[in-house]
Amino acid sequence: xxxxxxxxxxxxxxxxxxxxxxxxxxxxxxxxxxxxxxxxxxxxxxxxxxxxxxxxxxxxxxxxxxxxxxxxxxxxxxxxxxxxxxxxxxxxxxxxxxxxxxxxxxxxxxxxxxxxxxxxxxxxxxxxxxxxxxxxxxxxxxxxxxxxxxxxxxxxxxxxxxxxxxxxxxxxxxxxxxxxxxxxxxxxxxxxxxxxxxxxxxxxxxxxxxxxxxxxxxxxxxxxxxxxxxxxxxxxxxxxxxxxxxxxxxxxxxxxxxxxxxxxxxxxxxxxxxxxxxxxxxxxxxxxxxxxxxxxxxxxxxxxxxxxxxxxxxxxxxxxxxxxxxxxxxxxxxxxxxxxxxxxxxxxxxxxxxxxxxxxxxxxxxxxxxxxxxxxxxxxxxxxxxxxxxxxxxxxxxxxxxxxxxxxxxxxxxxxxxxxxxxxx
Numbered sequence: 001x002x003x004x005x006x007x008x009x010x011x012x013x014x015x016x017x018x019x020x021x022x023x024x025x026x027x028x029x030x031x032x033x034x035x036x037x038x039x040x041x042x043x044x045x046x047x048x049x050x051x052x053x054x055x056x057x058x059x060x061x062x063x064x065x066x067x068x069x070x071x072x073x074x075x076x077x078x079x080x081x082x083x084x085x086x087x088x089x090x091x092x093x094x095x096x097x098x099x100x101x102x103x104x105x106x107x108x109x110x111x112x113x114x115x116x117x118x119x120x121x122x123x124x125x126x127x128x129x130x131x132x133x134x135x136x137x138x139x140x141x142x143x144x145x146x147x148x149x150x151x152x153x154x155x156x157x158x159x160x161x162x163x164x165x166x167x168x169x170x171x172x173x174x175x176x177x178x179x180x181x182x183x184x185x186x187x188x189x190x191x192x193x194x195x196x197x198x199x200x201x202x203x204x205x206x207x208x209x210x211x212x213x214x215x216x217x218x219x220x221x222x223x224x225x226x227x228x229x230x231x232x233x234x235x236x237x238x239x240x241x242x243x244x245x246x247x248x249x250x251x252x253x254x255x256x257x258x259x260x261x262x263x264x265x266x267x268x269x270x271x272x273x274x275x276x277x278x279x280x281x282x283x284x285x286x287x288x289x290x291x292x293x294x295x296x297x298x299x300x301x302x303x304x305x306x307x308x309x310x311x312x313x314x315x316x317x318x319x320x321x322x323x324x325x326x327x328x329x330x331x332x333x334x335x336x337x338x339x340x341x342x343x344x345x346x347x348x349x350x351x352x353x354x355x356x357x358x359x360x361x362x363x364x365x366x367x368x369x370x371x372x373x374x375x376x377x378x379x380x381x382x383x384x385x386x387x388x389x390x391x392x393x394x395x396x397x398x399x400x401x402x403x404x405x406x407x408x409x410x411x412x413x414x415x416x417x418x419x420x421x422x423x424x425x
Contacts, residue, residue, distance in 0.1 A: 001035045002137040004423050005127070007152060009116060009145050011040035012057060015050030015309070017228070017250070017341035021168055021207075022142055024231050024412035025419055027056055032420035036061055037136065039127060041068035041119065052311050066126050068119045071111060101181065108180030112189050113171070117147040124154045131159055138423050142166040144174075149197045156200060164422065165201035168228075170211050175255070175334045194218070203422055208362040210337035226419055227366075228341040230348040231412035238320045244275070244395050246354075247282040247322035249315050250342050254290040255330045258356045259298075260378050264385045266298040268392075275392055279303045284310045284318055315342075319349035323395055329357035331378040336361045347372050347407040352391060352400065354384075372404040 006026065010018040026036045036058075042065040057063075111117050131139075139161050141152035149165050156163035171177075171194045172187075182190070198204060198219035205224050206212050212223045246265075269276035281300060284307045295301050310318070319325060325346045329335050339362050346353050347366075353373025357363050364375040376384045394400040408414065 001030070001033050002424055003035045003037060003135070004029070005037045005039060005131070005136040005139045007039045007123070007127075007139065007141045007148050009041060009044065009143075009148060010046070011038065011044075011063075012053035013049050013051050014044070014046040015048030015053070015312070018144075018168065019050075019053060020231075020312075020341060021228055022166075023053060023056055024229070025416050026061065027058060027231075028413050028416035029420060030058070031413070032417050032424075034420045034423050037064065037134075038062070039064040039066070039123070041066065041116075043067050045070045048309060050312055052313055064127075064130065066119070066123055068116065070118070071106075071115050104179065105181045108182045109186045112186060113150075113193055114145040114147050116145040117150070120147055120150045120154070123151045124158075127151070127155055128158060131155065131161065136161065138162040138164055140164045140166060140423075142168060143171075144169055146171050146193075146197070149201075150193070153197055153200050156202075162202050163200070164203045164205060165197055166205045167211060167215075168207055170214065170334075170337055171197075173214060173334050173337070175330050175332055175338070177334075205419070205422065208337045208339050209365075210360075210362050214337065224418075224422060226415055227339060227410065228344055229410040229412045229415045230344040230407075232316060232345075232348050236317055236320050238317055241280070241321050241323055243280045243323075244278040244392055245280045245282055245322045246324045246326055247284070247318055248326040248328065249284045249319060249345075250340065251286040252283060252288065252291050252328065253286070254288040255332075256328050257288070257291045257294055258326075258328045258378075259294055260376075260381060260384065261326070261328075261354075261356060262294055262298040262300055264381060264388060266300060267385065268388060269300070269303075276303070278392070278395075280305060282318065282322065283307060284315055316345060316349075319345055319351065322349075322351055323400055324391055325349065325351050325353050325373075327353055327355040327357075327363065329355075329361060329363060331356075331358050333358060339363055339366065343367075344407075344410045347404060347410060350402055350404055352402045354387065354391075356384075370404050370407050372402055372407070 006022055008022050029036045107115055139152050139155050141148045143149050152163045155161055172190050195218055198215055201221055203222050205226050207227050209225055212225050215223055281304045295304055327343055329338055336358050347370055355363050355367055355375045359377045367373050367375045374387050
């Protein structure tokens with residue numbers, strides 16, 4: 001059995017999608033001949049906590065931890081709310097305060113590639129000593145935060161150990177990168193570090209075809225697409241909602257505000273009183289003030305139910321009970337590579353999906369391939385309206401369902417098999 005040292009920032013009790021990818025790989029690795037050793041921070045600053053994930057950690061695996069010093073802890077002295085938002089990627093472009101501008105400037109220009117860069121040097125020292133006494137076959141780093149790849153790069157250089165760099169999101173082309181108020185010098189440093197990592201790693205894994213294409217223009221190293229997936233291992237007791245529920249699971253931030261959807265729903269409500277009476281919009285996760293204001297502007301607030309952050313198990317139940325599931329990605333070219341992790345859980349829930357995103361989004365291909373719903377760009381008003389009316393018609397007749405196919409390849413166990421094959425080769 002080959003030994004893999006996995007260097008990750010997000011690890012239980014962290015909540016949200018970032019923790020799930022490698023938690024699930026670790027959970028199933030041994031079935032495919034890989035012994036995982038996990039290295040994570042001892043005192044991290046997680047914006048979301050979900051204690052339920054801790055139960056999925058195999059009880060007898062080795063977990064190494066080292067303290068981390070994070071600037072977000074000190075920034076909280078000035079603004080706890082804004083610090084939490086920025087650390088979780090919530091960057092509003094509307095009415096940005098002087099304090100926010102300062103925090104973003106410091107975050108973007110003084111901490112390159114990110115606010116966890118201070119963990120690199122002590123981690124390299126600690127892990128070099130550990131690997132010298134406990135050899136491993138491969139070191140795996142997963143980002144963001146992309147500073148963790150610098151740990152892998154240094155270990156690879158010093159110890160000549162095989163290194164895999166896993167990118168859950170892009171680096172310099174991620175949608176919020178332009179919001180960090182980077183100087184020209186800082187932009188060059190980000191680009192240089194990105195190129196160094198991509199050219200140094202033995203193998204690179206990414207979560208979308210578009211990211212593979214972008215990285216392929218920088219490096220000749222092998223790049224494999226291993227998407228995120230779903231892992232529903234226990235029976236979910238549920239009853240489908242009796243109302244026409246349209247649910248969004250996960251954060252709905254300011255730039256991810258689908259006004260086209262609110263506009264179309266408002267039009268249908270105005271034209272059909274029965275539809276308005278049956279409609280219920282459910283939101284599980286953080287919803288920005290801008291999104292709530294849009295819902296109010298379109299007179300949809302009375303149809304809304306804001307649930308706040310819910311546990312992963314509750315999120316799964318909501319996905320199964322909803323009549324329709326909404327997937328929203330920011331309408332920008334940079335987000336074509338983003339495939340939200342919840343898409344795969346949506347597939348497993350087998351409820352009709354309405355997805356909105358930029359043209360040529362990787363989301364569109366998966367939805368079409370699995371016959372799990374419909375994808376729309378932000379300009380497809382009439383097509384979106386027709387689709388919602390058809391879904392409502394099916395709901396009223398009791399025939400609202402989806403005939404998805406081929407979703408099994410997105411199970412976490414099957415994806416772990418693919419990842420393990422890269423480790424074993």
